[in-house]
Amino acid sequence: MKKKLKIALQGVLGSFHHQVAQRYFGAEIEPVGYHTFEEVAKSVENGTVDYAVMAIENSIAGAILPNYDIIDRHHLYVVDEHYLPISHNLMALPGQQLSDIREARSHPMALLQCKQFFAQHPAIRAVDDVDTAYVAKIIAEQQLTGLAAVASSKAAEYYGLEILAKDIQTVANNFTRFIILQKEQPVREASPSxxxxxxxxxxxxxxxxxxxxxxxxxxxxxxxxxxxxxxxxxxxxxxxxxxxxxxxxxxxxxxxxxxxxxxxxxxxxxxxxxxx
Amino acid sequence: MKKKLKIALQGVLGSFHHQVAQRYFGAEIEPVGYHTFEEVAKSVENGTVDYAVMAIENSIAGAILPNYDIIDRHHLYVVDEHYLPISHNLMALPGQQLSDIREARSHPMALLQCKQFFAQHPAIRAVDDVDTAYVAKIIAEQQLTGLAAVASSKAAEYYGLEILAKDIQTVANNFTRFIILQKEQPVREASPSxxxxxxxxxxxxxxxxxxxxxxxxxxxxxxxxxxxxxxxxxxxxxxxxxxxxxxxxxxxxxxxxxxxxxxxxxxxxxxxxxxx
CATH class of the missing domain: 3.30.70.260 (ACT domain)
Incomplete structure (x- = not known):
């Protein structure tokens, strides 16, 4: 049996990082979630995982991520990059209707990117939380009604939630740039661009x-x-x-x-x- | 009675942010702790507080903070800057000796900055945690023995802990740059540098x-x-x-x-x- 590649990710499973890991390495991977980017880098450095997938630039709201510094301190190498079109979805427990939802929770940046949707749905209060997929996880685990998460379709699939509104982000053309990291210095490929x-x-x-x-x-x-x-x-x-x-x-x-x-x-x- | 200035800070009280707020505005302030820098900025924007103190650059381990982007999005202005010499201290419950300590917890960056101290004290295991002052708070609240925090002297004072080892950071001359933020555009002072x-x-x-x-x-x-x-x-x-x-x-x-x-x-x- 082929050994599955272990891929380090920041955050809970079902996140955008998880989505990128599967797009890049295929479905047959073993994703390992860590709380911080620092821990992600350490896990590559000490050989616990084979690779890491790490967000490095977030468009639109324009996040500046300090991750190059972490990569440098942990002596990692960038082997590739990947752009994920960001698509936010409103999701809740199966059977819930849009009219049942009183509150939607997500990362502040994600909520900001869905400003227009919430302006059009004043009955739903947008509340900041620590992460996108984390809210989906909590809703599923605690079977919370009246509450929705704003997260990736991967999160809905992973935690068995139903998407009530698809692609609710205001700006289309919203990408996050991710990089793929490894411990060993890669052999230089021909004509890098x-x-x-x-x-x-x-x-x-x-x-x-x-x-x-x-x-x-x-x-x-x-x-x-x-x-x-x-x-x-x-x-x-x-x-x-x-x-x-x-x-x-x-x-x-x-x-x-x-x-x-x-x-x-x-x-x-x-x-x-x-x-x- | 003069109304106390409300100052927004990221993290729990007793933090380096708290220390800077008191150095800059004096002891007679009302510090308000928020979980994220985003919430700190929002609290200034919506007038909940008068000012915010925000770290913007961290030397040595070289953290790049994304805070200018947050400041821009929340329409805040920088009125001043402040450099705090970073001094890390090992602290525990009163009565504990250095030989009682089995584990020290702190923010990974802080532990990194005290690498030499931990190399010299192999009996103490250095463990990553979310924050410096937060560990001090937990030790005090739960009366934990055998455990130390690496944090500012302010944290020891605030949570009633005893400093077992002072200034344990490896590099002297380690400053963090903070900025002072407000909502209104300040009147331009003469000859800004x-x-x-x-x-x-x-x-x-x-x-x-x-x-x-x-x-x-x-x-x-x-x-x-x-x-x-x-x-x-x-x-x-x-x-x-x-x-x-x-x-x-x-x-x-x-x-x-x-x-x-x-x-x-x-x-x-x-x-x-x-x-x-």
Whole structure:
């Protein structure tokens, strides 16, 4: 019998992370839920699981996730990325009607993304909770009536709830970007079109502007940048940068030049850009 | 009687946020603890509290906090910043000795920052928990022996615990940056030396490099940059930027030029740089 791949996820099962894990690795996986992203990273680092699936960017409400820092500290590598179109659904115990629902609970970001639906349904009070799928779990476990969850269709399926209103998010075209993580440095695939880098530069006037001008000259188009404070070393700045790669040899040249002229580069991963 | 200022904080009382609130506003405040940063921002937005104190950068382990995005979405303004030197202490019920302690619980970041201490005290197992002050609270409420918390001296004072080991963090010079938030746009003070900006630019090749080159030319020295994805508008990029201001009139000129040539600027706050 083939051993199932163990995949670490943040949150309870039935979450968007769970959905991505199944889309990416197939149905035959063993998902392992952890409370925090930190624990997810640790489980990959110590070999408890084979891979992790981790949200790194959330569109629309524009969440900035600190996950690159966690990935760096736990010495993990990015092997791929995956974009999940976010679809929110109102779900409740089987047999419940929309008119039975007095309250809907979910993560504040999810509720925000369904603002219009709740404006059109003033009889349903939207209440913040810790997570999307967690509410679905509680409704199923405690057989709560009058209460709905706003979560993925995966959550409805997983906890046996019925979807009362489908795709209630306000903005279409709402994606969350996930990355796939592993412990070992992956063999570099041919012609990666995207890379995740940690760059540490000396804190000189205009140093970042110069770095980005260099990257632009080598056709590296930034899709993400996050600075992290290194207060104990005030002469250094660290950045997590995602960049599109137009030409692999130019990319290599640019990394060499950055190392030579500006500071140090750690390649967290080079992979295919999956954004359509 | 003078009405006490209500200050919103994330987490339980006795936290680093609580410590900063008292340092900044004095002892005579009414701290109000909320579970999430989102709720903290909401409480300022809807007028439940007068101000909020919010961590925005954590040095050393280098946490990237997504709080600027929350501040922007809830239409809040930054009125000031405050740097708190982070000091971790091992604390337990009064009467407990260091040799009684079998386990210490705290936030994973705090434990990481005290790595050396735990290496020197192998009899004490370091266990991740959700928060620093929360563990102190639980120890006091449930009168737990053999267990210690790693938290601020404020937590020991607030929950009546005894400090068994003081300043156990590995790196000295470890600061967390906090910002003070309010609902109304503050009257601009004379000669601010720092500003927090939200800049949205058109996604053209090298646009960010050009923006930063412009800022550098106007003596604006970046201390923080975070991009946020606007996937529903792929032709736009949004950045949260903190910058030092060398000359207020040059700063004004630069903002005008950015608006004219690159995109839109929202000033989240202009204030004094408190970093020594």
């Amino acid at each position: 995207k890379a995740s880098l940690k760059i540490t530069i000396r804190n000189e006037k205009g140093a970042l502007a110069k770095l980005l001008t260099l990257m632009s000259a080598y056709d590296l188009d930034l899709t993400k940048i996050q600075s992290i404070p290194v207060m104990s070393k005030p002469w250094e700045y660290t950045f997590f940068i995602d960049t599109l790669i137009a030409d692999e040899s130019k990319f290599e040249e640019a990394l060499d030049l950055i190392e030579k002229k500006y500071g140090t580069v750690k390649l967290l991963g080079a992979y295919q850009n999956r954004k359509g | 720092k500003a927090s900006l939200k800049i949205t630019i058109r996604n053209e090749k090298g646009a960010l490099a050009k923006l930063l080159t412009l800022m550098s030319a106007y003596d604006l020295d970046l201390t923080k940059i975070q991009s946020i994805p606007v996937m529903s508008k792929p032709w736009e990029y949004t950045f949260f930027i903190d910058t030092l201001i060398a000359d207020e009139s040059k700063f004004e000129e630069a903002l005008d030029l950015i608006e004219k040539k690159y995109g839109t600027v929202k000033l989240l706050g202009a204030y004094q740089n408190r970093k020594g």
